[in-house]
Each structure stands twice: as C-alpha cells, then as structure tokens.
Amino acid sequence: xxxxxxxxxxxxxxxxxxxxxxxxxxxxxxxxxxxxxxxxxxxxxxxxxxxxxxxxxxxxxxxxxxxxxxxxxxxxxxxx
Numbered sequence: 001x002x003x004x005x006x007x008x009x010x011x012x013x014x015x016x017x018x019x020x021x022x023x024x025x026x027x028x029x030x031x032x033x034x035x036x037x038x039x040x041x042x043x044x045x046x047x048x049x050x051x052x053x054x055x056x057x058x059x060x061x062x063x064x065x066x067x068x069x070x071x072x073x074x075x076x077x078x079x080x
Contacts, residue, residue: 006036038077051076 010033013026041049041057049058053072057065068075 003037006033009033035072035074038075040077040079 010030013030013033017026039052041051044050044056047060048056051057051065051069051072051074053069053074055065055069055071057063057069057076063078064070065076
C-alpha cells in the first residue's frame with residue numbers, strides 16, 4: 001500500500017469515528033496503518049538512533065533494523 005492510500009484510509013476511518021462509530025477496532029486499525037508510514041529515528045544523546053518505541057536501531061553506524069522496527073513494527077525512514 002503506498003503512502004497516499006494509507007493516509008486516505010486513515011482519514012476515512014477518522015470520519016467513521018467522528019460520525020459516532022467509535023468502535024475500538026477502528027482505533028486499532030488507525031494505529032496499524034500509521035506504523036506503515038515511515039518515521040525518522042530519534043537521535044539519542046550518545047549518537048545512537050532509536051525507534052519511537054525506544055528500541056535502539058542503530059549503534060555506531062551498525063543498523064539492527066533496516067526497514068521496520070523489530071519491536072513495534074514501525075516503518076523506518078532512513079533518508080537524509
């Protein structure tokens with residue numbers, strides 16, 4: 001699924017929630033779809049990089065996760 005379609009699906013589900021269909025499954029679907037949108041790693045004080053779940057994904061130029069976080073499944077954006 002490309003990024004545009006993921007964002008459209010998230011927006012559609014949000015309209016369902018706004019319309020009064022606040023079923024817990026819809027919130028779970030949004031969380032799962034958001035993990036498909038790549039996020040940049042967070043730089044830590046020691047120079048390591050971490051996922052949003054705080055798993056270290058790069059230490060001293062050695063990456064432990066390439067495309068997705070092994071802990072939470074978040075897609076990782078390694079672009080400069």
